[in-house]
Amino acid sequence: MASPLSGKWSKVAVFLLCLAPFFSLVWRGFQQELGTNPIEHVTHATGDWTLRFLLITLAVTPLRELARQPQLIRFRRTLGLFAFFYGSLHLVTYLWLDQFFDFSAIAADIVKRPFITAGFAGFVLMLPLAATSTAGWIRRLGGKRWRMLHRLIYASAAAGVIHYYWLVKSDVRLPLVYAALLAVLLVYRLAAWLPSSAPRVSLSRK
Amino acid sequence: MRLRYSDVTPRSQYLNRRRFLAGLLAAAPLARGAKLEAAKSPLSTDEPLTPYRDVTTYNNFYEFGTNKDQPARLAAKFRTSPWTVKVEGHVAKPREFDIDSLVKLAPLEERIYRLRCVEGWSMVIPWIGYSLAALIRQVEPTAKAKYVAFESYYDMGQMPQGRYAGIPLPYVEGLRLDEASHPLAILCFGLYGEMLPNQNGAPVRLVAPWKYGFKSIKSLAKIRFVEKQPPTTWMLSAPHEYGFYSNVNPEVDHPRWSQARERRIGEFFKRPTLKFNGYGDQVAGLYAGMDLRKNY
Numbered sequence: 001m002a003s004p005l006s007g008k009w010s011k012v013a014v015f016l017l018c019l020a021p022f023f024s025l026v027w028r029g030f031q032q033e034l035g036t037n038p039i040e041h042v043t044h045a046t047g048d049w050t051l052r053f054l055l056i057t058l059a060v061t062p063l064r065e066l067a068r069q070p071q072l073i074r075f076r077r078t079l080g081l082f083a084f085f086y087g088s089l090h091l092v093t094y095l096w097l098d099q100f101f102d103f104s105a106i107a108a109d110i111v112k113r114p115f116i117t118a119g120f121a122g123f124v125l126m127l128p129l130a131a132t133s134t135a136g137w138i139r140r141l142g143g144k145r146w147r148m149l150h151r152l153i154y155a156s157a158a159a160g161v162i163h164y165y166w167l168v169k170s171d172v173r174l175p176l177v178y179a180a181l182l183a184v185l186l187v188y189r190l191a192a193w194l195p196s197s198a199p200r201v202s203l204s205r206k
Numbered sequence: 207m208r209l210r211y212s213d214v215t216p217r218s219q220y221l222n223r224r225r226f227l228a229g230l231l232a233a234a235p236l237a238r239g240a241k242l243e244a245a246k247s248p249l250s251t252d253e254p255l256t257p258y259r260d261v262t263t264y265n266n267f268y269e270f271g272t273n274k275d276q277p278a279r280l281a282a283k284f285r286t287s288p289w290t291v292k293v294e295g296h297v298a299k300p301r302e303f304d305i306d307s308l309v310k311l312a313p314l315e316e317r318i319y320r321l322r323c324v325e326g327w328s329m330v331i332p333w334i335g336y337s338l339a340a341l342i343r344q345v346e347p348t349a350k351a352k353y354v355a356f357e358s359y360y361d362m363g364q365m366p367q368g369r370y371a372g373i374p375l376p377y378v379e380g381l382r383l384d385e386a387s388h389p390l391a392i393l394c395f396g397l398y399g400e401m402l403p404n405q406n407g408a409p410v411r412l413v414a415p416w417k418y419g420f421k422s423i424k425s426l427a428k429i430r431f432v433e434k435q436p437p438t439t440w441m442l443s444a445p446h447e448y449g450f451y452s453n454v455n456p457e458v459d460h461p462r463w464s465q466a467r468e469r470r471i472g473e474f475f476k477r478p479t480l481k482f483n484g485y486g487d488q489v490a491g492l493y494a495g496m497d498l499r500k501n502y
Contacts, residue, residue: 035275036264036471037327100475105464113462167462169325170372170443171272 006071014075018082021049022089039097046090047119051164051178053083054157058185077133080153084130087123087160115166122159125152154189157182239403242314242396244334249390250318251484256329256471258398264471265405266323267424268371269360276367277405284364286409286425295355295431298346305409309395312340316399317392319415321422322454322483328468333413334396339387347383347431354386355379355436356412357428373443379423380436380450381414382492390415390488393426416485418452449502453493454483458502 004010025045028034034041057079064072099106109116129150131137138146161182165175267277270284289305303311314334322328342354360376362368368375385391394413395402402408407424414421420440430436440448447461456466456479467476482489493501 036260037274037469039469039474040327098476109464115462169272170268171370172372173370 005069006074011074011078014078018053018078021045021086039093043090043093043098046086046093047164049086050083050090051157051160053079053086054153054160055178055181055185057083058153058157058182062185062188081130081133084126087126091120091123115163118159118166119163122156122163125156125159129153129156154186240401241399242334242401244314244316244396244399247315247317250316250332251320251330252318253320253330255318255332260471261329261331261397262403262405266325266419267405267407268373269358269365269368269375269377269425270405271367272371278403280367281404281408284404284408284425286404289359289409291410291426291429293341293345293429293431296348296351296433297431298348299344301345308341308393308410311344312336314395315392317394317413317415319390319413320483321413321415321419322468322479324418324420324448324452324460324465326463326465326468328470328479328483330470332398333392333394334399335392335394335413337389338391338393338412339389341393341429342383342387345431350433351431352383353432353435354381354383355428355430355432356381356423356426357430358423359425359427373439375439376427377423377439378436378442379412379421379438381421382435383431385414385489385492388489388492390485394422416453416482416489418454420448421452451493451498451501453481453489453498453502454479455481455498455502457481458499 025034025042029038029042032038057076060072060076060079064070095101095106099109110120111117129152132141132146132149141149161175161178164178165172168175263278264274265277266274267281270277270280287305291303291305291308293303294300313336315336316332316334318330318332320328321331356379358375358377360368365375381391391412391414394407394411395409397403397406402411407422407426410426411424412422412426421438435450438448438450440452441450454465459465465479468479469476480486
């Protein structure tokens with residue numbers, strides 16, 4: 001029996017699920033239910049979802065290996081692109097609703113404020129990944145080089161977590177949760193690269 | 207259309223209900239939500255008020271959680287009666303006030319002040335209280351008293367979120383004696399015509415409108431007149447980010463964000479932040495000759 005994960009509609013379902021936080025924001029925005037400081041709410045929500053989607057994307061490989069669900073790979077590009085989507089919304093919120101496109105102030109912020117520098121770096125690192133996410137680019141670059149390039153997601157996620165950690169005033173519990181999750185996901189990969197580690201379950205599609 | 211509780215029950219009625227319940231319990235005159243009569247003050251601004259709902263649901267009160275919506279929920283059962291405020295240190299007449307006598311120490315006034323949070327947002331709030339100077343006169347500071355140290359109430363049992371606040375508690379703050387004696391600085395007991403809701407610092411707090419909001423310490427338990435500059439919670443927590451004075455100043459940025467502009471709650475565009483939060487005419491003299499970049 002075919003797993004529901006490889007079903008025809010599963011990709012559509014995942015796509016719609018990924019859009020749910022966005023529609024929730026839009027809906028509550030129209031209902032004027034984003035709280036006392038709606039712009040702050042949108043800024044935080046889009047930032048949170050960027051980090052969550054980065055971590056979910058990074059969880060695909062460990063999950064397909066540990067849960068023996070190789071077909072999960074079908075969703076990885078969608079998940080990664082949604083990290084980029086929410087990251088773009090987060091950036092636009094900052095550029096527009098926080099800075100009102102005052103580009104000299106924005107440039108000063110990026111240079112002067114480490115948490116903005118980190119956040120901006122995290123976004124810039126996602127750009128080549130989003131741009132080369134198509135099958136055509138995988139072909140053009142070749143699988144090996146494409147995979148090398150896409151390891152930039154590790155740096156992007158790390159920059160995102162640092163961005164969050166540096167911006168909170170005193171209660172660092174949530175940034176530390178994100179940091180811990182990211183650490184687990186990165187250590188998993190590190191363990192796999194170490195020559196002494198046990199051979200991995202091979203899931204390459206042949 | 208969505209209905210809120212406030213649409214169903216008129217405000218006057220639920221206030222009545224509370225007063226009725228308070229009467230049943232033979233509670234102190236300072237029952238929650240009870241009305242407070244106050245005279246108008248020439249020190250008030252005539253800017254449009256921030257709605258009651260926003261003032262009472264968007265709060266920084268880390269003892270009750272670090273999310274803005276938490277204090278309104280988690281402080282609901284906070285016990286503010288009985289309550290005493292200890293006034294001690296270099297004063298001729300140290301005294302422990304119970305809240306009922308403290309509120310009657312001087313005539314109550316409505317002071318509509320701007321509130322500027324260090325995070326970059328602001329409100330306009332109709333506080334009720336009287337100048338802290340009235341209390342200071344009562345206890346007669348001695349020549350040694352140069353600063354006033356304030357301490358919030360802290361009870362881990364009632365404030366279990368406090369352990370996650372990331373700042374040392376009890377919360378402490380301080381003012382120079384001349385700042386504390388300035389007529390704009392008030393001991394505050396209410397807002398919007400009623401007793402302070404718990405999340406806003408019941409039953410008594412400080413309001414110093416020319417300083418960032420965190421200077422206006424909530425749920426006051428102790429006032430101590432001291433000789434040396436007292437520690438403040440945010441200085442203890444991050445000394446390079448928060449100074450003793452913490453006057454609102456668009457020219458001196460927080461190390462991590464600009465203070466040049468602010469978002470007035472309810473407004474879309476940011477507005478420029480005013481030096482001393484617009485109270486420069488009254489308070490700038492307190493800082494004559496001081497380098498405000500160094501004394502941030």
